[in-house]
Amino acid sequence: MTATVVGISGGSCSGKSTLTQLLFEALGPDQCVILPQDDYFFGLGDAPQGKGGPNFDHPNAVDFENLCEQLAQLKNGQAIDRPLYDFPTHMPKAETRRTESRPVILVDGILILQHRPLRELLDLSIFVECDSDTRFARRLERDVRERGRSAQSVREQFANQVGPMHDLHVEPSKSHADIVINSQQCQSHYEQPLRLILSKISVQNQ
Template sequence: MQKLTLIAIAGPTASGKSTLASRLAKALGKRKAAIISQDNYYKDYSYLSLKQRKQINFDRFSAFDIALLCRHLARLKKGKPIDMPLYDFIQSKRLKKTKKVIPSPYVIVEGLMPFFSRCLGQLFDYKIYILAPHWLCLSRRITRDIKKRGETISSVCKRYFEDVLPMQRRYVQPQQSLADIVVDGVRAFDKRLVAALLKNARASHKI
């Protein structure tokens, strides 16, 4: 069985994690890479009313179902497929349907805090942290959440300053010291950067 390599991408909200993950996967090849978003592993809060769900601080570490994500990544490393949960961000709850993820030579996990916990951190072969200024992250988040998550400028800014920033300092930023490499989120994730990241990953971990 071919060795499966797990690559993690961590960083602040809207720092470019999904974009970098997509470009790494494209460079590796569609059949050689799979992407898992940590956002799909929020706990299932469907038992609460929509109003109650909207009050949840989704930037806390405890908001994620870390145990399930650990089990799924361990299963993939054993060469077994998983049924990845899917999350509805407008309704703030887990969907009933799932997505089948087949073990690929490379699995890229992107999210706020994929290697904050020891359980997850020890599973990854290569860890990337994206560093981006607050103004850029807030600007990107406003654009994203209005288009895709039914939010308003007011609601995004309120959540950003009340929930996102405090939790970012507590859970997200500490991962920078655990990363194998830190990437500047302001610069474009061009082909040269992607190629350099893959080269470093292969050199450091013999992948």
């Protein structure tokens, strides 16, 4: 039996990773595994021609070929050695992480619904929407605290890359979602969406 793949997308700091974690906790580690898009970034200066670069919100920054290949392996019950990414250095880590397949695979990332080959591997797709001001405030707090960024660099990146790429690539991908959730209305609890998503996963697994 193949695994059920659930894609959770949305803008940067929209709340998609919170929803992903809540789904993981509800299903449990024996039934579920998370595959983050962020671990499949090409490194700065370490990417094929025309790929990677300083704009990490552009689809070319993501190694979708490897992501799709490894997701297909997990979906078919095979274990993978997935890459790990180091945000402070903008480079993949030297080590990988052995990841076993589970009945449910959660794929979390801002660009996963705009990439057609990846979409075709999803059994259920979710888009978490959130207004730009809220996403910026969350990103400012996160990047300064967790990723060693200065407040000024976060502002500049959001204005020059995150915002424009969201409008160009992320927001239009919402049209491919089976379920659209507004994280501000949920207030980070996601009680009703969680019940809906878990019921749909249960149907997929029957």
